[in-house]
Amino acid sequence: MSDVFAALADSTRRALLDRLFVKNGQSLSDLHHGMAISRQAVAKHLQILETANLVSIHWQGREKLHYLNPVPLGDIVHRWLGKFEDARIEALTEFKEQIEKPQNQKEEKRRA
Amino acid sequence: MSDVFAALADSTRRALLDRLFVKNGQSLSDLHHGMAISRQAVAKHLQILETANLVSIHWQGREKLHYLNPVPLGDIVHRWLGKFEDARIEALTEFKEQIEKPQNQKEEKRRA
DNA sequence: TTGATATGCAACTATATGGTTGCATATAAG
DNA sequence: CTTATATGCAACCATATAGTTGCATATCAA
Numbered sequence: 179m180s181d182v183f184a185a186l187a188d189s190t191r192r193a194l195l196d197r198l199f200v201k202n203g204q205s206l207s208d209l210h211h212g213m214a215i216s217r218q219a220v221a222k223h224l225q226i227l228e229t230a231n232l233v234s235i236h237w238q239g240r241e242k243l244h245y246l247n248p249v250p251l252g253d254i255v256h257r258w259l260g261k262f263e264d265a266r267i268e269a270l271t272e273f274k275e276q277i278e279k280p281q282n283q284k285e286e287k288r289r290a
Numbered sequence: 291m292s293d294v295f296a297a298l299a300d301s302t303r304r305a306l307l308d309r310l311f312v313k314n315g316q317s318l319s320d321l322h323h324g325m326a327i328s329r330q331a332v333a334k335h336l337q338i339l340e341t342a343n344l345v346s347i348h349w350q351g352r353e354k355l356h357y358l359n360p361v362p363l364g365d366i367v368h369r370w371l372g373k374f375e376d377a378r379i380e381a382l383t384e385f386k387e388q389i390e391k392p393q394n395q396k397e398e399k400r401r402a
Numbered sequence: 403t404t405g406a407t408a409t410g411c412a413a414c415t416a417t418a419t420g421g422t423t424g425c426a427t428a429t430a431a432g
Numbered sequence: 433c434t435t436a437t438a439t440g441c442a443a444c445c446a447t448a449t450a451g452t453t454g455c456a457t458a459t460c461a462a
Contacts, residue, residue: 205438205439206438206439207437207438207439217438217439218439218440218441221439221440239438240437240438240439241437241438241439242438242439
């Protein structure tokens with residue numbers, strides 16, 4: 179899971195996932211096209227995404243095709259982010275209370 | 291949003307969020323307690339979480355209390371991760387197809 | 403006031419990260 | 433066969449990151 183979070187920390191890598199989301203199965207050259215960095219830099223990013231299991235590759239002749247694997251993203255949502263999501267509404271209320279009356283002044287502006 | 295992803299990339303920071311999830315409103319010393327790194331290191335991590343708006347602070351005397359703010363987590367789930375989540379089932383099917391018959395060999399083992 | 407506790411600030415260090423360039427290799431096309 | 437295309441490997445570089453230590457400051461308690 180750590181690999182996934184680390185992979186998502188970089189905006190270039192998130193952009194690559196976005197591109198694959200729009201059009202799956204692109205080659206390194208395809209994905210490099212239009213990016214302001216070198217092909218090698220893109221290749222390194224894709225390698226990191228592959229290690230995080232967010233992208234799977236398939237060789238077709240001399241072309242390395244990249245396929246998005248959304249499973250690890252679902253995993254982190256369900257296994258980690260989800261719990262915060264569930265507590266979101268409750269936490270918001272509780273949060274406001276704690277911020278607004280850190281000391282026990284709950285009767286102060288009762289009638290204002 | 292980039293700040294949030296960067297903040298989540300570090301496992302110590304995720305552990306701090308976990309701790310605040312269990313018990314909200316802890317001080318720096320509280321959060322430092324039991325961690326294998328220095329108080330200053332913890333303080334830096336908390337500063338990063340604060341900048342990402344994942345944690346809000348409230349001073350109570352000499353104690354700096356930390357409160358979890360789950361809103362940015364919900365935002366990244368809904369505004370970014372969500373689209374992959376939605377496409378998860380569909381992508382899985384499509385993905386398997388593309389991987390398993392990259393060339394057009396679909397009649398090969400039809401009766402095996 | 404004195405001492406203990408809670409935090410902040412700043413300098414410093416080691417390693418990770420994202421990027422580059424140069425060259426090598428493999429496949430496709432003429 | 434020769435050339436162009438697609439990718440890989442490796443060395444190198446600058447900056448970011450995560451950690452440290454030392455000292456200063458503010459608050460609480462005796």
